[in-house]
Each structure stands twice: as C-alpha cells, then as structure tokens.
Amino acid sequence: MAHQQLANRLNNSGYKNWLKAGQCLLVLAGGIAPYIEHEIRSFHEYVLNQNTQLQRRCHSGCSSKGKLSFLCPLCSEWSKVILRYHRQPNVSTVNWDNCSPALWSQDHWELAKAYMPKGAYKKSALHQCDASALLNLLNFCNWFSVDPQLVREVICCRNELMHSSEMCMDEGWMKRYHGALLRLLRHLHHQVVPLDEAVQQIEEVDSVSQSDTMALSVSQLEAELLGERLRELLQDTETQDAECLLRLREFLQANTDLRERFSEELQQEQFRPQEAAAMSS
Numbered sequence: 201m202a203h204q205q206l207a208n209r210l211n212n213s214g215y216k217n218w219l220k221a222g223q224c225l226l227v228l229a230g231g232i233a234p235y236i237e238h239e240i241r242s243f244h245e246y247v248l249n250q251n252t253q254l255q256r257r258c259h260s261g262c263s264s265k266g267k268l269s270f271l272c273p274l275c276s277e278w279s280k281v282i283l284r285y286h287r288q289p290n291v292s293t294v295n296w297d298n299c300s301p302a303l304w305s306q307d308h309w310e311l312a313k314a315y316m317p318k319g320a321y322k323k324s325a326l327h328q329c330d331a332s333a334l335l336n337l338l339n340f341c342n343w344f345s346v347d348p349q350l351v352r353e354v355i356c357c358r359n360e361l362m363h364s365s366e367m368c369m370d371e372g373w374m375k376r377y378h379g380a381l382l383r384l385l386r387h388l389h390h391q392v393v394p395l396d397e398a399v400q401q402i403e404e405v406d407s408v409s410q411s412d413t414m415a416l417s418v419s420q421l422e423a424e425l426l427g428e429r430l431r432e433l434l435q436d437t438e439t440q441d442a443e444c445l446l447r448l449r450e451f452l453q454a455n456t457d458l459r460e461r462f463s464e465e466l467q468q469e470q471f472r473p474q475e476a477a478a479m480s481s
C-alpha cells in the first residue's frame with residue numbers, strides 16, 4: 201500500500217526529479233565530506249600554531265547568544281580570526297549564534313560552524329552536517345582554495361530545490377543543476393580529492409527506478425528530504441512562508457503513508473498555518 205502510494209507519486213516526473221535532485225545533494229555531501237573534515241582540521245591547527253595565545257582555554261564560559269562585545273579577550277581574538285578568513289565578513293553573513301566561543305580553541309567544528317547557515321548550533325560533527333551546511337562553509341571560509349562562484353551556483357540550485365513550493369523540477373532545471381554539480385565536483389577534484397565515485401554516482405542518479413528493490417531506499421530518501429524541507433520551513437520564523445507550509449501540509453495529508461510518517465510534525469502548532477492566520481486576523 202505504502203509502496204503503491206510512493207509509486208503513484210513517482211508517476212509525477214516533476215516530483216521524481218525533485219527526489220533525484222535531493223539524492224544528488226546527499227551524494228555531493230558524502231563526496232566532499234572527507235575533504236572538508238581534513239581541511240577544517242588543518243585550518244584549526246594552523247590558526248593555533250600561528251598564534252599560540254589562542255591555544256589557551258576560555259574560562260569565562262563565553263556564549264555568542266549575547267553580543268560579541270561580551271566575549272572575553274581570548275574569544276574576541278578568535279572572532280577576529282574568523283572574520284579574517286571570511287569571504288563576506290559583515291554582520292549579516294556571520295551566524296555567531298551557531299557557535300560556542302568557549303570551545304573555539306579545542307574543537308575545529310566550532311570554528312567551522314561560524315561559516316554555516318543559521319541553525320547549525322547543535323551540529324557537533326561532520327556527519328550531522330547536510331549539504332547546505334558544507335556548501336556554505338566552502339563558500340564563506342576562504343581557507344578553502346575553491347572558486348566560490350562554482351559553490352554558489354550549487355547553493356542557488358539547492359535553495360531553489362528546497363524552497364520550491366510545488367516540489368516539482370522540470371528537465372531544463374535538472375540539466376542546469378547537474379551541470380552546476382559536476383562543474384563543482386570536477387573543480388574540487390583538482391584539490392586531490394577522490395571524488396570519482398561521487399561524480400559517477402551523480403551521473404547515474406538518473407537511473408533511479410521504481411522497482412521494488414529501490415522502493416525502500418527511495419522512500420527513505422523521500423522522508424529525509426521532506427524532513428529537511430519541513431525543518432527549514434519551520435525554523436525560519438521571520439521569513440516563514442505560510443503558502444509553502446500550507447502546500448506541504450496538504451501534500452502530506454493527501455498521502456496516508458506520509459501522513460503517518462510525519463504525524464508528529466503535523467500536530468505542531470506552527471505547522472497549522474491556516475489556524476495561525478485565522479487566530480492572528
């Protein structure tokens with residue numbers, strides 16, 4: 201029954217493309233992860249060796265939840281280093297709220313999180329970071345010797361994908377997206393990254409079939425992507441798109457397998473935009 205519903209959804213080629221495009225993001229994240237881990241460790245070590253003062257531990261329990269001006273001299277120095285290695289070092293692009301400054305001297309991921317999008321506070325290891333987090337890190341941190349334009353092309357596609365209210369991508373968009381992905385992977389390939397496998401997987405993603413053996417993994421992929429989209433929509437309360445929320449809610453409600461899987465989320469107050477709008481009017 202659940203497989204039948206999934207098969208019905210996959211009959212919509214736009215929705216199938218949406219899933220395939222999401223699969224590519226997972227392949228990309230897996231492909232660049234070892235490179236990113238290696239580089240961030242090297243970056244952290246380099247910073248510590250350049251300025252041994254930064255090796256000291258913060259004993260003030262600094263938090264970035266307040267203003268940066270409340271940081272102790274040590275953490276304040278760290279924040280200056282972060283800005284020095286930032287490609288767009290202004291207030292709006294640095295998400296200090298992601299960081300626990302008191303850990304900057306000990307944990308290379310606390311350093312990495314300063315270059316990630318909002319909401320990375322709880323991510324304390326590489327495997328918890330999605331493609332968006334890794335791509336933004338590549339884009340904003342100039343320790344990475346990459347062409348940021350190639351990274352931004354993929355980020356742009358990723359945002360179009362995850363913010364598409366219809367969750368349908370046409371063939372023209374898919375072509376542009378594949379081009380952007382492959383350009384980035386081939387570019388990174390020159391940074392001595394073993395990305396052959398990722399490039400091959402992305403080229404093969406088009407062969408995602410509807411066979412029974414694939415159904416389970418497609419279903420897991422679908423749940424992962426819908427979950428990511430949902431988290432993103434619910435998280436950004438300032439720019440919350442009521443229309444998108446409503447459409448996603450209707451989509452989940454209309455498919456019993458998805459309605460069951462996301463039953464908890466569907467109960468959340470923020471995820472009932474109609475009622476919220478009615479209450480506020």
Ligand SMILES: [Zn+2]
Nearest residue numbers: 258262272275
């Ligand atoms: Zn401190």
